[in-house]
Amino acid sequence: MGVAGPTDAGQSAPPTTEVLRVHGLVKRYGELTAVDGVSFTIQPGETFGLLGPNGAGKTTTISMIAGLIAADAGTVTVAGMGMGPSETAAKRHLGLVPQELAIYPDLTGRENLNFFGRLQGLNGKDLSRRTQEVLELIGLADRAGDLTKNYSGGMKRRLNIGIGLLHRPTLLILDEPTVGVDPQSRNSILEAVEALSSEGMAVLYTTHYMEEAERLCDRIAIIDEGSIQAEGTRDQLIKLTGGxxxxxxxxxxxxxxxxxxxxxxxxxxxxxxxxxxxxxxxxxxxxxxxxxxxxxxxxxxxxxxxxxxxxxxxxxxxxxxxxxxxx
Amino acid sequence: MRQLWIMTLKDLRQRVRDRSVFVFSLVVPLALMGVLSLVTGGFGSDDPGLEPVTVAASAANADQLATAVLDTMESQEVVDVTLNRMSADDARAAARSGAADVAIIIPDDFGSSLRSGSSPTVQVVQGDGAGLETDVLISVVVGVVDQLHAASVAAAAAGAAGLPPEAIAAIGNQAAARAPALTLKEGRASDEQLSFQGTLVAGQAGLFLMFTVGFGVLGLLAEREQGTLARLKSMPLGHGIIVASKAAVGYILGVAATGVLLVTGSLLFGVDFGSPLVVGVLVLSVVAAATSLTFIVARMVRTAEQANVAQSILAMVLGIAGGAFFPIQGSGFAQTLLDINPVGAFIRGLGISAGGGGLPEVGAPIAVMLVFAGACLVIARIIPDRGARA
CATH class of the missing domain: 3.30.70.100 (Alpha-Beta Plaits)
Structure with a gap:
């Protein structure tokens, strides 16, 4: 079974309000099964956490959901459209904040935002206005004209996030966005995610920090060795321990x-x-x-x-x- | 198309800010051209720059054939000649003292000897300042004397055969009017060979082209290493836009750098590569070949460091084999390999263009470069992408 294309989703999938539906996702690298039958859904305005240790399969799952790599089995639909490496329609609804910094060090903060914004279809006054809004949201308006190689680690992280939400995606994917970030910047990032969620944006948040998952996520899937061990709200999960x-x-x-x-x-x-x-x-x-x-x-x-x-x-x-x- | 343009512009902006592209594409090759030119003879032009020559000549005034020899030497258009007639001894003395660059002493019996069918001796004395100019004049004199001698021999043979005087005269005139043994043509020995300076300029342009177009591949690897490739892949970009934009950057930089190098080199070294249209087509073709080669590099390497090494090797191998520093000849399969080298084809094409060739004449080297480009693209599609697995 491959990743469903737009036609598949349009013909066979029932009408849904789900922003993201992941079903039976599998990814193998030779003998290693990195992701093994992962399934979950995310509703509009919901922050969903993928919690697991390093190497649990979070980033591989994210890569398939974002269309960076093809799944060996399973389907991903974003806003009702099939997702895969060549599915541009579904990707329009997606904002990805990769775990590694994904910014150009020899461009300024504003140039980075403008570049990615143009690729997402923004231009003219819309682009200028939205760029300014995001710069203010991430607290970089006063440093927008500086080359990002001169930014601190926390500033780079915030810009990394800002690029992901520039085009107001339906689904924002944040892959371990606070790794290597100082406590002040981490708090700033978490506050930004909370604000986005309150505005109705669906967020898929991967982390191995339990505190972040507990603070941000409406529902959490615990993933280990490529498969989801349990899924639910924090209280539901805690009841699994006997409470x-x-x-x-x-x-x-x-x-x-x-x-x-x-x-x-x-x-x-x-x-x-x-x-x-x-x-x-x-x-x-x-x-x-x-x-x-x-x-x-x-x-x-x-x-x-x-x-x-x-x-x-x-x-x-x-x-x-x-x-x-x-x- | 809009996305391709956006990405290409962004990359060009980065390359301009990263001044290494100027260093590798313009400063280094121009500096190398200058150093090589100085080492091998200094700055100069393709014009040999022949100096005027003073000739001291001795010939009997009444000898029409001797006068014809001197008139022919004086009227040739290659070297400016100042002819001073004097006695034989004075002519020798003038050459030895430096008052004349060369002395030409035609014996008093020159005409009568020729008419009798014998071969008179013309004496030439070169002064200390003799050079290429006097060699040219001596060649002219030898040619004229040979021609006159041939005519006299033919006439003598006709007389011995008992032909009537009218026929003997006609044969003599025909022999005298035959094509000269030596013709002088201003220009190059071969229309497909560039001058040394031209080869230097074209060769360095071809050699450093590989480095320049390589900035496209390096851009792709930089995207991979700095994590932006993942973000780009998550965006709604058309198929192949990312790679195409890198190729476009390499191509634009390659065309610009090669054009600037050829123009600058032409001005610095006084080289004329011929029709700008033909040169332009040659540049577009060789940059296409070089850019296509970078697609293979992009598939085979995993890091920017590996790409740099691979490109350096390719640039040196193709550049040297193509004749960037000195002409290289081979035989059999080796020559075939040399022939399909795009840098070599580029230099050959510029040689043809410099010799006055038009687009039809440079068709073969252009075909070599374009076939090379096509073959590289096919190979790049076939071989596994090691970088994507990194």
Whole structure:
């Protein structure tokens, strides 16, 4: 099965509001299957995250979705049109922000934007106005006339993103846009993505930073070894882990008696005790915290510190794959 | 077409800002031309620049044939001659003292000897300042004397055969009027050979053309290395626009640089390559051949560094084999390889053009260059794209 062309999509695909539909995508390099049956959809205004470690298949998936390489199997439709390396109609709806900086160092910021804007069909006053808007959005209006080789890393990253959204694409693909970026620029980039999403732009965001996926994405697909392990909202994914919190108590006194007492507290699933520290697994940690501290005190343990760890996407990834996200 | 133009303009702007294109395409070849020209004889033109010659001549005033020899020498149009008639001894002395560049001493019995069928001796004495000019004059004198001698021999033979006097005179005149043994033509020994200076200019233009058109390939590799190729591929560009724009950049730079080099070289070295139309067609053809070769390079290399090395090798091999520094001849298959070298064909075409040839005459070298271009494009389509796998 190849990537569907426009005719295929027009004849066989049902009417859809989906901005992106990926179905059964496969890419092989010799014996290695880099992407293995990836499927998902993105709705208008939705920010969809592909979360996975380096080498999980995110960029290869993105490359097929953006029409950079042909899929060995599966289909990609963007705004209802089949996508592939030679499908120009679908590409008009797409804005790509590659992982590597994709700007010309010997052109100015404005020249970079103008060049890519013209290739996207913008010209004249539309191009000038849109270029200025994007320059202001990415905070480079005052440096627009400088050669980009003189930009800082963060400025280059912002320009890299600005080029992708210059023509107001239906779908903006951001492939690890914050890699190697300082915290200030990273925050600026994340704010820009949030703003675009609030304006109704569909965003496909790949990252191996759990915090970014949690902050930005309406839905997240966890990808590892070329295939999607789980997909859903953050809460849906966390429920896959059982939805339990961890509470660590530190103190002095009779911790053995305290452990026995705490096993009887409602909501507490499991207690491990070791000297002056107790580790508890509980449902909804904040709501049972007061009862746990009181119970420990009543059993003769003087609590000096409490630490609650709520489950996150790292936990989900660990739960699903048996390895850490940054392995 | 609009997208092609947008991309080509962007690349040209980058190339102009990156001044290396000027260095490799204009400064280096012009400097090399200058150095080679100085090493091999200095700046100059194709005009041999023959100096006027002073001739001291001795001949009997009453001898019509001796006078005819001197008149012929004086009236030739290649060298300006100042003829001073004097005695034989004075003529020798004048040549030795430098008062004359050459002395020509025609014996007093010159005419009678010829008429009797014998071969008189004309004595020539060259002075210290003798050069190419005196050689030319001596050649003229020898030619005229040979002609007169041939006529006298023919007449003598006719007389011995018992022919009537009218027939003997006619035979003598016919022999004297035959085509001269030596004709002088201002220009080149061969119409398909450029002068040394012309070869130098054309050769350097052909040699550095490979570097110039290579900027197109380097542009493609730069897109790949700086990540912009991925972005371009994600955009709604027509099929082949990216590669076509790089080829267009190489072609435009190649035509411009070659044109400037030929014009500048012509002015600096006084070379005339002939009809601008013919030269223009030759330039367009050789740039097409060189540009098409870069398509193969683009398919075979993965990095800009590899491209630079490949282009340097190709430029040197094609340039040297094409005669950029000195003419190279071979035989059999080697000569066939030399013949299909576009740089060699370009220089041959310029030689024909410089000799006055028009478009029909340069058809063969143009065909070589265009067939070379076509063959390279076919090969580029066939071989795997190693760069795309990088």
């Amino acid at each position: 339990v919190d961890r509470i660590n108590l530190h103190g002095s006194g009779n911790s053995t008696a305290a452990a026995a007492a705490l096993r009887l507290v409602p909501g507490v699933q499991h207690v491990d005790g070791d000297g002056s520290a107790l580790a508890l697994t509980v449902h909804d940690g904040p709501s049972v915290l007061a009862g746990i501290v009181t119970g420990a005190a009543n059993a003769g343990m003087s609590v000096t510190s409490v630490e609650i760890t709520r489950p996150d996407l790292e936990s989900v990834f660990l739960h699903l794959t048996g390895k850490a996200l940054r392995d």
